[in-house]
Amino acid sequence: MNLPGAPKRRTVLRSFYALALLSGAYLGWSSFDSGSRQPIAFNHEKHLGMGISCETCHPGVDGSRHAGITSVKTCVTCHQAAQVSDPEAKKLEGYLAKGQEPPWKRVYHLPPLRYNLFLRPYASRIFFSHRLHVKTGGIACAACHGNMKKQSTPLSFPRKPIRMERCLNCHRTMKISTDCIACHH
Ligand code: HEC
Numbered sequence: 001m002n003l004p005g006a007p008k009r010r011t012v013l014r015s016f017y018a019l020a021l022l023s024g025a026y027l028g029w030s031s032f033d034s035g036s037r038q039p040i041a042f043n044h045e046k047h048l049g050m051g052i053s054c055e056t057c058h059p060g061v062d063g064s065r066h067a068g069i070t071s072v073k074t075c076v077t078c079h080q081a082a083q084v085s086d087p088e089a090k091k092l093e094g095y096l097a098k099g100q101e102p103p104w105k106r107v108y109h110l111p112p113l114r115y116n117l118f119l120r121p122y123a124s125r126i127f128f129s130h131r132l133h134v135k136t137g138g139i140a141c142a143a144c145h146g147n148m149k150k151q152s153t154p155l156s157f158p159r160k161p162i163r164m165e166r167c168l169n170c171h172r173t174m175k176i177s178t179d180c181i182a183c184h185h
């Protein structure tokens with residue numbers, strides 16, 4: 001049997017599916033990319049453009065392993081003084097009134113402990129310290145996190161993924177230990 005319309009319909013159907021798939025992928029990616037996972041549309045570019053230092057909002061970098069994110073109080077104190085009325089910024093006052101911190105989602109992660117079949121860890125915990133790199137080593141944030149001055153939407157994924165090869169490359173160049181045990185405890 002010869003159905004003249006059939007092949008055409010199939011092509012149309014196929015391109016429809018392809019289009020649906022592509023646009024689905026695009027929409028998925030763009031909402032992922034725009035930092036929709038974060039509770040507030042924070043803008044690094046804008047804040048860094050005002051000359052605020054990283055340490056003001058990530059107070060742990062000098063003194064501890066974790067950089068952390070400052071409390072909502074710091075944000076609101078400055079916003080009230082500067083009379084910021086942007087609705088996204090106003091959300092912060094809601095959190096402050098409820099005594100809550102915005103549920104910021106972690107983006108940069110060292111991999112967690114992983115276990116084998118016998119429930120023994122097969123990859124050990126990795127030691128990393130901000131204090132050691134930023135304060136003692138004098139390494140710029142951008143070496144590991146890229147240029148945050150160009151980040152106008154909240155992060156959804158690392159600008160620079162954490163890879164052992166990156167750690168090792170710098171350690172080799174700077175003559176810092178590359179013994180497994182320096183990082184894997
Ligand atoms: C040598 C690489 C390196 C440098 C330099 C560095 N970081 Fe990090 N940063 C990391 C790694 C690795 C993690 C993930 C750590 C973890 O999972 O415990 C991380 C995580 C973070 C986090 C989220 C988790 C946390 O620790 O609270 C923030 C915020 C952060 N860094 C900010 C900064 C800032 C600000 C600077 C500069 C003052 C900086 N970092 C410098 C490697 C670096």
Ligand code: HEC
Nearest residue numbers: 040041042043046052057074075078079082084086088089
């Ligand atoms: C040193 C003062 C200062 C601190 C600290 C500060 N902000 Fe802001 N923020 C501003 C100013 C000023 C504006 C208004 C910028 C404008 O309208 O151009 C602003 C605007 C905003 C906006 C509106 C969005 C936008 O793109 O204009 C958000 C959201 C925001 N801040 C979140 C935060 C959060 C979250 C913190 C704390 C982690 C924080 N800010 C800490 C000064 C500050």
Ligand code: HEC
Nearest residue numbers: 042047052053054057104105106107108141145148154155
């Ligand atoms: C005014 C406050 C403020 C300043 C200044 C600031 N940050 Fe942030 N930072 C935030 C907030 C709020 C988040 C969480 C939302 C987001 O991802 O945008 C964050 C997230 C991050 C993260 C991802 C943390 C994670 O969960 O893994 C990194 C890395 C980071 N900032 C680096 C920097 C660096 C580097 C600087 C300085 C060049 C800087 N920040 C300056 C408020 C700030």
Ligand code: HEC
Nearest residue numbers: 127128132136137139143166167170171174176177182183
């Ligand atoms: C851009 C360069 C650079 C990168 C990238 C880097 N490091 Fe380092 N690291 C240093 C420097 C410099 C020191 C030495 C600090 C000091 O003076 O004690 C150091 C020290 C260390 C130490 C202590 C070593 C010792 O012998 O005391 C550990 C552990 C460590 N880094 C882990 C990491 C991990 C894990 C990563 C990747 C996530 C990483 N580093 C990425 C530069 C770097």
Ligand code: HEC
Nearest residue numbers: 114123126162163164165167168171177178179180182183
């Ligand atoms: C300067 C720090 C550093 C040193 C030194 C280092 N590693 Fe790593 N290693 C890491 C980081 C960070 C990760 C996690 C990121 C990744 O998987 O790339 C990792 C991941 C790994 C993993 C993958 C774990 C998993 O579950 O996927 C293995 C295996 C590993 N390292 C083995 C080694 C061995 C063997 C040595 C010594 C020859 C070594 N590492 C030295 C930082 C280091």
